Amino acid sequence: MTKYYRAAAAAAALMVVAAGAIFLFSPTDALQGPVQRIFYLHVSSAIAAYGCFGVVLVGGAAYLRNESATGDRLARAGALVGLVFTTVTLVMGMLWAKPIWGTFWTWDARLTSTLVLWIIYAGYLLVRRLAEPGRQAARFAAVVGIFGFIDVPVVHFSVTWWRTVHPGPVIINDALPPQMLMTFLLTMACTLVLAGVMIAIRYRIETLMDQAPLAGAVRAIVHSEPAR
Amino acid sequence: MSTIVAHELTQRFGAELALDGIDFVLDKGEHLAVLGENGAGKTTLLRILSTAVRPTSGSLQIFGLDALRERARLRARIGFVGHAPGLYPALSAAENLEFFCSLQGVDRARVAETLALVGLSHAARRPAGRLSRGEQQRLAIGRAVLHDPRLLVLDEPDASLDSGGPDLLAKVMLGRSAVLATHDRALANRLCQRTLVLRAGRALGAATRLRVVR
Amino acid sequence: MTRAVAVAFAVARKDLTSEWRTRELVPALGQFVVLALVIANFGFQIDSQNAPAIAPGVLWLALVFAGLVAFGRAFAAEREQASLEAMLLTPAPAAAIFAGKALAAGLLLIACEVVLLPALALFFGTPLNFALVAAVLVATIGMAALGCLFAAMVARVRAREVLLPLLTLPLWIPFIIAGGQAVQVAMGATGNYNQAVALLVDFDILFVVLTSLAARFVLDD
Numbered sequence: 001m002t003k004y005y006r007a008a009a010a011a012a013a014l015m016v017v018a019a020g021a022i023f024l025f026s027p028t029d030a031l032q033g034p035v036q037r038i039f040y041l042h043v044s045s046a047i048a049a050y051g052c053f054g055v056v057l058v059g060g061a062a063y064l065r066n067e068s069a070t071g072d073r074l075a076r077a078g079a080l081v082g083l084v085f086t087t088v089t090l091v092m093g094m095l096w097a098k099p100i101w102g103t104f105w106t107w108d109a110r111l112t113s114t115l116v117l118w119i120i121y122a123g124y125l126l127v128r129r130l131a132e133p134g135r136q137a138a139r140f141a142a143v144v145g146i147f148g149f150i151d152v153p154v155v156h157f158s159v160t161w162w163r164t165v166h167p168g169p170v171i172i173n174d175a176l177p178p179q180m181l182m183t184f185l186l187t188m189a190c191t192l193v194l195a196g197v198m199i200a201i202r203y204r205i206e207t208l209m210d211q212a213p214l215a216g217a218v219r220a221i222v223h224s225e226p227a228r
Numbered sequence: 229m230s231t232i233v234a235h236e237l238t239q240r241f242g243a244e245l246a247l248d249g250i251d252f253v254l255d256k257g258e259h260l261a262v263l264g265e266n267g268a269g270k271t272t273l274l275r276i277l278s279t280a281v282r283p284t285s286g287s288l289q290i291f292g293l294d295a296l297r298e299r300a301r302l303r304a305r306i307g308f309v310g311h312a313p314g315l316y317p318a319l320s321a322a323e324n325l326e327f328f329c330s331l332q333g334v335d336r337a338r339v340a341e342t343l344a345l346v347g348l349s350h351a352a353r354r355p356a357g358r359l360s361r362g363e364q365q366r367l368a369i370g371r372a373v374l375h376d377p378r379l380l381v382l383d384e385p386d387a388s389l390d391s392g393g394p395d396l397l398a399k400v401m402l403g404r405s406a407v408l409a410t411h412d413r414a415l416a417n418r419l420c421q422r423t424l425v426l427r428a429g430r431a432l433g434a435a436t437r438l439r440v441v442r
Numbered sequence: 443m444t445r446a447v448a449v450a451f452a453v454a455r456k457d458l459t460s461e462w463r464t465r466e467l468v469p470a471l472g473q474f475v476v477l478a479l480v481i482a483n484f485g486f487q488i489d490s491q492n493a494p495a496i497a498p499g500v501l502w503l504a505l506v507f508a509g510l511v512a513f514g515r516a517f518a519a520e521r522e523q524a525s526l527e528a529m530l531l532t533p534a535p536a537a538a539i540f541a542g543k544a545l546a547a548g549l550l551l552i553a554c555e556v557v558l559l560p561a562l563a564l565f566f567g568t569p570l571n572f573a574l575v576a577a578v579l580v581a582t583i584g585m586a587a588l589g590c591l592f593a594a595m596v597a598r599v600r601a602r603e604v605l606l607p608l609l610t611l612p613l614w615i616p617f618i619i620a621g622g623q624a625v626q627v628a629m630g631a632t633g634n635y636n637q638a639v640a641l642l643v644d645f646d647i648l649f650v651v652l653t654s655l656a657a658r659f660v661l662d663d
Binding site for chain 3: 064112116119120122123126127130131132135136139140142143144146147148150151154155157158159161162
């Protein structure tokens with residue numbers, strides 16, 4: 001078993017431990033009931049998603065500064081893993097919102113900026129796929145990543161500002177009793193480890209894809225742009 | 229100091245290898261013809277020499293400067309004619325050149341001179357979109373020499389020119405170093421002292437002082 | 443520095459002259475926005491009661507779609523690519539060329555706004571005052587910078603009709619939020635106009651600076 005398989009197994013095991021804590025150790029919330037347990041994974045995913053975006057930013061900036069292939073691969077890996085975690089965040093958020101708020105969606109600051117994050121990730125990956133492979137794709141994607149990274153907090157701030165004029169749903173009390181806090185911190189740590197392992201594995205895949213002309217040739221056929 | 233020193237120029241687009249380790253040297257005042265079938269890599273090579281794109285790997289020195297890092301400085305000294313004329317159809321021939329004068333930082337007086345040089349003085353006020361294809365190509369050539377460059381990079385400039393074309397090319401290439409891509413071997417013989425033949429991205433032998441006779 | 447400004451103005455003038463002589467874009471945009479207003483009237487079942495509430499939204503909808511068309515066009519035509527390259531192969535800085543194109547495209551969108559705002563006032567009975575015009579103009583600046591940067595990017599990429607809105611709209615959202623608020627207040631609702639416009643100015647500064655820095659990575663190789 002290579003180190004990647006071992007790392008993946010360890011990360012999965014950690015998630016099982018976190019799941020155990022969520023369902024067995026943490027008490028049921030008085031106000032929200034069992035649905036509240038979604039919160040642990042939901043918030044952890046959100047933090048992992050933003051963390052991945054930080055990786056995209058750093059990798060992209062490194063690429064623009066000195067054409068670092070490592071930076072570009074890291075950014076690619078971060079974007080794909082980040083998209084996965086953002087999707088998880090959005091879905092879990094919707095599952096939680098329906099019983100609590102009575103609606104799947106609401107345009108509050110966090111939901112809106114997470115949706116924007118998702119769209120930007122999708123844009124990043126599409127630009128990568130559709131631009132001329134190699135330098136142009138890396139350059140354009142890096143610019144998208146940097147603008148996106150700045151945009152997400154700007155959107156968050158704008159919606160927060162707007163919500164002071166047009167109040168939205170009631171803010172849930174975020175204070176946590178000790179057992180819940182511990183569960184949350186454990187879940188967050190496990191999720192971040194999972195994200196790190198996924199990025200490392202994806203980075204390895206991207207490295208192999210960069211080196212393998214055959215895989216690239218298959219992609220080139222699929223794209224079927226005429227040679228110039 | 230040679231005008232161009234190219235070493236192991238390679239260009240990859242994803243998995244496609246458009247240029248594979250091209251080496252050549254161009255001395256001052258020399259004209260180099262680049263021959264090859266469509267798809268051999270002529271356009272790719274010429275776009276690299278014009279500094280429009282950078283190669284995936286390899287080194288390129290133009291006028292002794294590193295062409296990959298000093299592109300801004302080099303662009304003032306290179307004139308490029310590509311496949312598409314890249315002119316503004318709603319602007320007149322003279323206005324097109326005046327605009328590029330502003331970008332090049334060159335005196336407007338050059339516009340009249342250049343129009344005379346390429347034989348378009350009579351069409352100075354005609355919108356570029358209403359020029360014939362040959363006249364548009366002449367205008368593109370005029371734009372390439374507007375700033376009196378030391379090096380000309382010409383990608384199949386003869387393709388749409390009319391009968392006076394070769395004479396015009398000889399006139400503008402005079403006294404300058406030039407790289408000319410063409411299908412026309414007679415033209416290559418007439419205008420250039422050296423030849424580089426490309427096939428599938430590779431050079432068929434080094435650029436020697438041979439005249440291609442077929 | 444003055445050379446860069448001169449280049450930007452030369453590029454802007456060239457684009458505007460081309461548009462003036464061909465008159466392709468502005469009439470199309472003008473027609474589009476008027477049509478959008480007419481459709482909104484029926485789609486939203488406008489009457490004198492709901493018009494003031496719906497008008498700001500219709501304004502931004504029309505403006506966003508017109509903007510996508512206008513900025514997309516700035517870089518779209520294939521012949522435009524060859525001419526863009528010709529511009530880059532001069533000593534002119536890429537950021538200055540970009541600024542010129544964004545300036546021209548912004549002015550063309552403003553020409554469209556000259557049609558949109560009076561038409562909106564006419565069809566929806568909303569006021570047309572300086573506050574409204576100022577808010578829209580200030581928002582246009584930042585939106586033009588962002589729209590043109592991504593238009594330059596997608597011009598070289600396939601599926602550009604899909605990609606341009608996808609990349610641009612997330613970045614326009616802050617402008618629409620603050621601008622929407624400003625427009626609503628200008629039309630008579632309660633709220634904080636000054637704060638909204640101050641936010642728009644902040645966004646303008648932030649994104650004009652960022653796009654200028656990013657321009658050379660997007661336009662040039």
